[in-house]
Amino acid sequence: MQADANTDFLIIGAGFAGCVVAERLAAAGWKCVIVDRRGHVGGNAYDETDAAGVLVHRYGPHYFRTNSSRIVQYLSRFTEWHAVAYTIKSFARDRYWSFPVNLNTFEQYQGRSSNSEEFAAWLETVRVGGGEARNSEEAVISQVGRDLYELFFEGYTLKQWQRHPRDLDASVCGRIPLRTNRDERYLTEDFQALPQRGYSALFGNMLEASAGVEVHMGVEFAEARRRWRCRHLVFSGPVDEFFDYQFGPLPYRSLRFEAESFTNGQLEERASIAGKPGFWQPAMQVNYPELAVPFTRIVEIKHATGQQVEATTIVREYPKEWQRGEEPYYPIPAPGAQAAYQRYAQLAAAEEHVSFVGRLATYRYYNMDQVVGMALAEADKLLRRYGSPSSRILD
Numbered sequence: 001m002q003a004d005a006n007t008d009f010l011i012i013g014a015g016f017a018g019c020v021v022a023e024r025l026a027a028a029g030w031k032c033v034i035v036d037r038r039g040h041v042g043g044n045a046y047d048e049t050d051a052a053g054v055l056v057h058r059y060g061p062h063y064f065r066t067n068s069s070r071i072v073q074y075l076s077r078f079t080e081w082h083a084v085a086y087t088i089k090s091f092a093r094d095r096y097w098s099f100p101v102n103l104n105t106f107e108q109y110q111g112r113s114s115n116s117e118e119f120a121a122w123l124e125t126v127r128v129g130g131g132e133a134r135n136s137e138e139a140v141i142s143q144v145g146r147d148l149y150e151l152f153f154e155g156y157t158l159k160q161w162q163r164h165p166r167d168l169d170a171s172v173c174g175r176i177p178l179r180t181n182r183d184e185r186y187l188t189e190d191f192q193a194l195p196q197r198g199y200s201a202l203f204g205n206m207l208e209a210s211a212g213v214e215v216h217m218g219v220e221f222a223e224a225r226r227r228w229r230c231r232h233l234v235f236s237g238p239v240d241e242f243f244d245y246q247f248g249p250l251p252y253r254s255l256r257f258e259a260e261s262f263t264n265g266q267l268e269e270r271a272s273i274a275g276k277p278g279f280w281q282p283a284m285q286v287n288y289p290e291l292a293v294p295f296t297r298i299v300e301i302k303h304a305t306g307q308q309v310e311a312t313t314i315v316r317e318y319p320k321e322w323q324r325g326e327e328p329y330y331p332i333p334a335p336g337a338q339a340a341y342q343r344y345a346q347l348a349a350a351e352e353h354v355s356f357v358g359r360l361a362t363y364r365y366y367n368m369d370q371v372v373g374m375a376l377a378e379a380d381k382l383l384r385r386y387g388s389p390s391s392r393i394l395d
């Protein structure tokens, strides 16, 4: 079938992967068409103002952080930042705990005051195993022992992945920090901040700055392929979908979000729990590791955005099995799934005029900064390969 139009690059997916590649190629003078099946740009990082007037992250909370000054510099062309010390807590045995585990958690656990030396010495007595952890259970019990593992990690992981921690890669739980001081920050990266006016504004600025990019929302890959002939395709959708599921669908984990909003008037009786007026809970995120509770966490993103608004919204997150046609939120970080992906990866490597970029196209959980880094590298590679637009053949 004859395509309707020509472009230099056809880009599938308007998340960080697709938009960054498009912006870089357009800045070099190339003509790009970017499409997404959703009705908005931003991919999973998309945010919006809900009916209560609260800025929320539609596809789950997105805490931007990075150790790369190059990535901060690049994104800073499109946004200013609102610095955040992301904090979370865990709710179990009928109380809130400091989390990730630190000296405050240890004191709550012991029911008395303590110090870093005592906590470090205690950890030595409870740690099990050593050497290289082969799975997430080993990764955690070798750091905090079995009781804290059962209290904070085992049930949470079972709910999140519907797999036991011993059947998941060590990296899944192993990357949560453990501190013997009172540092309550959830994350360890040097730069922790949210785009000042939100992610959607960042994406809007990025695409506005890209004169050579045509954006088409609500367009499926199959339709885009019919409509545009291109010299190179950049694909940031699911790699198994690209190859028509010929080896079967890859396994994903999905999520259901349940939002509830409150006006400041309705929050008065929560003030003692939240610790300040206008909030529902005491931290941006509270984990619920107990199996009796069906959700894994409640996020109140207003703690992080710093938005001044007379209301708040909390979102309960329920992990669920993924069915074809639903949002594929998380690739499964377990050996069987990786082996299945390798078959698709071989096909992808043989595609000469297609780049596979981003978390779905490479079937791996990446944070946003990692995807931005991957997209910048891919754009550099394409610019080296195709040179300058003066060598265009399609126009």
Ligand SMILES: Cc1cc2nc3c(=O)[nH]c(=O)nc-3n(C[C@H](O)[C@H](O)[C@H](O)COP(=O)(O)OP(=O)(O)OC[C@H]3O[C@@H](n4cnc5c(N)ncnc54)[C@H](O)[C@@H]3O)c2cc1C
Residues within 6 Å of the ligand: 012, 013, 014, 015, 016, 017, 018, 035, 036, 037, 038, 042, 043, 044, 045, 059, 060, 061, 062, 063, 064, 065, 219, 220, 221, 222, 236, 237, 238, 241, 255, 329, 330, 357, 358, 359, 360, 366, 367, 368, 369, 371
């Ligand atoms: C619940 C959750 C929480 C997260 N929290 C964080 C966090 O706190 N910090 C962090 O750094 N990262 C976080 N991430 C990861 C972050 O979402 C990703 O790193 C980032 O979104 C990846 O960008 P991407 O462009 O690769 O994919 P996406 O953002 O998923 O974009 C891909 C786009 O492609 C479109 N698409 C797919 N297939 C097709 C098709 N066939 N046709 C047309 N369009 C298609 C999709 O609609 C989507 O918009 C989180 C992820 C999830 C799921």
